[in-house]
Structures are given as structure tokens and as C-alpha cells.
Amino acid sequence: MNSGNHFVWEYQPNLSSDSRPLPIDASKHTTEEKLSFVPQILALEEVPAFLPDDIQPSERLPMSIGGIGIDQIRADFPILKRTVDGNPLIYFDNAATTQRPVQVINRISYYYLHENANVHRSGHTLARCSSSQFEAAREKVSAFIGAAPNEIVFTRGATESINLCAQAYVKQLLNPGDEIILTLLEHHSNIVPWQVIAEEKGAHLRVATVDQTGQIDMAEYAKLFNNRTRFASFTYVSNALGTVLPAQEMIAIAHQNGVSVLIDAAQAVSHIPINVYELDVDFLAFSGHKCLGPTGIGVLYGKSALMNAARPYQVGGSMIADVTFERTFFHKSPQKFEAGTPNIVGAVGLAAALNYLTDIGMDNIAAYEHKLIEYATDTLSTVPGLRFVGMPTRRVGALSFVLDSHSNDNVAEFLAGIGIGVRAGHHCAQPIMRHFGLEATVRPSFAFYNTFREVAKMGEALRYYSKPL
Ligand SMILES: Cc1ncc(COP(=O)(O)O)c(C=O)c1O
Secondary structure, X not given: OOXXXXXXXXXXXXXXXXXXXXXXXXXXXXXXXXXXHHHHOOOHHHOOOOOOOOOOHHHOOOXXXXXXXXXXXXXXXXXXXXXXXXXXXXXXXXXXXXXXXHHHHXXXXXXXXXXXXXXXXXXXXXXXXXXXXXXXXXXXXXXXXXXXXXXXXXXXXXXXXXXXXXXXXXXXXXXXXXXXXEEOOOOHHHOHHHHHHHHHHOOEEEEEOEOOOOOEOHHHHHHHOOOOEEEEEEEOEOOOOOEEOOHHHHHHHHHHOOOEEEEEOOOXXXXXXXXXXXXXXXXXXXXXXXXXXXXXXXXXXEOHHHHHHOOOOOOOOOOEEEEOOOOEEEOOOOHXXXXXXXXXXXXXXXXXXHHHXXXXXXXXXXXXXXXXXXXXXXXXXXXXOEEEOOOOOOEOOEOOEEEOOOOHHHHHHHHHHOOEEOEEEOOOOHHHHHHOOOOOEEEOEOOOOOOHHHHHHHHHHHHHHHOOO
């Protein structure tokens, strides 16, 4: 939440344009009293998980993904069993980070218990084992996104991957007056790295706008390209609105103009299948922790020819072929970009996470989540005073809303009080917030281990909260 380190229950008058009485009025009730209102909301098990009986069975909401029961899947995520102040945890902050299944947690322990050693150095048993697990992880990542292993660089996360691409490849292409094309939907991590190199080189950012639904205006997008354009980057899925961008079409436009493209796939990778060759994308970045893997590990995919043309981003051990005090020869990519001891266990844990997703099937996950987010949109649209921010036709992962007469922080704190974790704030995407005349929204964000019952409970809680007492 965007409210510092303390709970913010206070009503913020500047955010309310409406004089309706607040359902929970901070000026009249203590925190304990406010929490005592909460039991009026149905317990999770009482909330109807399914549509009413008159709905055709084929339209009923699913309880399994790819033939695996949702309860069985949830049992793999130990943290989902915990309670928050006596309420079952409902975790709707998956865009910030996902939870980890026991398969990932156990894989990390196993590595430290049985395989730990540094990589690409020594020849003893543990070192060989660790190196082969690290390289097997690279193979798993490459297979997951349809790439070749030597096109995968391990980084700390999507942010570092984007910085690497900007500093190592794009910066050397720029001259004063050149342009880089972004979109209004970008996370700050896909704005600032480009801004910094543009400033350094006297280049400029051009920004594709969106319509009121939060979708890119494609006719305008094509017009942004000209003979000064040197690079384009865009998010596959907006972390603030959930918009899925028409990646293939946008990449084709860039390529027709002779420009390479990076896709920020941080919010796409755990929700929809990705194939870099089908997309024909030049670079792609994502973080392990947003797809069930550990924190501190991420991926930069880059076409071999481009990666080999890029300059090393950081230099030191492991990335060199030969060093004298007079000169150094670097390895080819990917080693050229992995200076120092890498996050070995992070890569191994990420491979376990991607194995888990592969076993369920990304198509199955996408189909289930599609229904879940449609159900969430339908459910929340019945909440009095709730206004969606952005209504894209293709959406995954997240949705954003504001509630009349209530600050975003208060809504999130109310939900937190009954065990429902959502994010309120600008979601590190201030340009798109401000495009809609806002500084912040409430953002529930979903994963395949969330249930229709949990969504129904959030809807019911918000209906309750939005009603005057
Ligand atoms: C779309 C998008 N890009 C990039 C990032 C940065 O990811 P990380 O903080 O894991 O580097 C995020 C994080 O929320 C994101 O949502």
C-alpha cells in the first residue's frame, strides 16, 4: 500500500467528492469497532463459488486447471493455508510477486543440502553438479519461451534485464536527436532506463498513447516511427490495468521500420504462453519472482546476433576468455553478461517454477485465468460506486478500480482487515495513472491458484463496504 509503514484508516477528505456517509467513518469508530463490522461479511465457505443454477453447466465456472483440481494445486502453496487475524488469506497481490509452490521451496533446499558449489570454475563433483544444474536451468528457461539456451542471460530481475539491454545494446545506437518509442502503459522500470540513456546521448522518448479503455491506439503507434527511431520497448501486459498489448502487431510495425524491440514480459510470463520466435521479438525481459520462482533472479532473452554485438554491461570474473594487464578478451553471450558469481540457486529455483507451470500447462492456466478475471470484472461491476480504470478487451492478471467516496488506501486496508491482500497505489506506473486523472487505484491481481470463491468474497466485501451503515 502507498501509505507508509502504518495502517491508514483515516478518511482522506481530499479524495472524496461525494458527501454520502462513509460506511466506516474513521471519525466515529475506533479500529476495533471497524473490524467488528467485518464478521457481517459471509465466511469464505459460505460465499457461492458458482453462478446460479439457471446457468448452463457448460458456462459454470471451472474447479480444475488442465484436469488438476484447484484444491490440489492450492495444496502445493503452503502459504495459502495461513490465516490473517482469523480470516483465510486471500492473496490478490500477484502482480507484485507470486507465491511459491512447495516444489520450488524444496528444490532450493535440495540444492543447498546436496549440490551447492560455485559454477564454471572447479572440476570436483559438487562443482560439476552445480554447473550442470545452472546450465540445465538456462535450458529450461529457453524451452519455456521458445528460445535457444545461448540466448538466455540470467539477471537479478526484469529491471536489471531492461537496464542491461539499454546500456549494453541500445546506448551505442543513439546519436543526438534519435528517438526511442515507449507506451503510456509502462512500469517505471521500462521508462527510466531509456530516459537515462536518452538524456546521456541527446536522444528523445516518444510515447504511444492509449484510449479510454486503456488500449494502444495502433494507428497512432505506427505514426510514431520515423527515420530517427532507433529502438522500441513496450510492456506485454500492463501491471496497472491488465491490458494485453498486441505484441505481434507492434513488433511487426517496428521491424517494418528497421527497429529492434524489447518486450517487458514481467506481467505476462505467468499468465499466457510466450514464444519469442513466434513473436519475432529481439529482446524480452522478465523476473523469476513473478512466475513462482525466487526473488533476485531474472532473465534477458536476446537474439544471438544482437547480444554478441552488445557491449558487456558489467565486467569481472567468469565473463572473460583471457586477461592480461594490456587487454581482455570476453566470452560470447550469454557468459559475456554474467560477470561474477551468479544467483545459482535462483536459477535452479526458477527452473523448478517453470517446470511447475509447464506441468499444468500455460494454455490451461491462461484459459482458467481468463474466466477468473471475467468473473472478477462481472462481480466487481455490481459494487455500487466502483469505477474500473481501463476496460481493455484483452486483459490478464490485474484490474484497477476506484471506489466513490473512499480513498484507495482505506479500501485496501478494509480488505486487508478481512484477510484480502490487494495493492493500493500508483503501481510504479505513474504516467498511466495520470493519463486517467488519478494518482492511484486499488489493484487486485490474480494467479491461477486463486478461486472464484475468493473473488466472490472480495465482491461481497466491497459491496458491504460501499453501502452506508
Ligand atoms: C510490467 C513490469 N515491468 C517491470 C517490473 C519490474 O520487475 P522487478 O521489480 O522484478 O525487476 C514490474 C514489477 O512490478 C512490472 O510489473
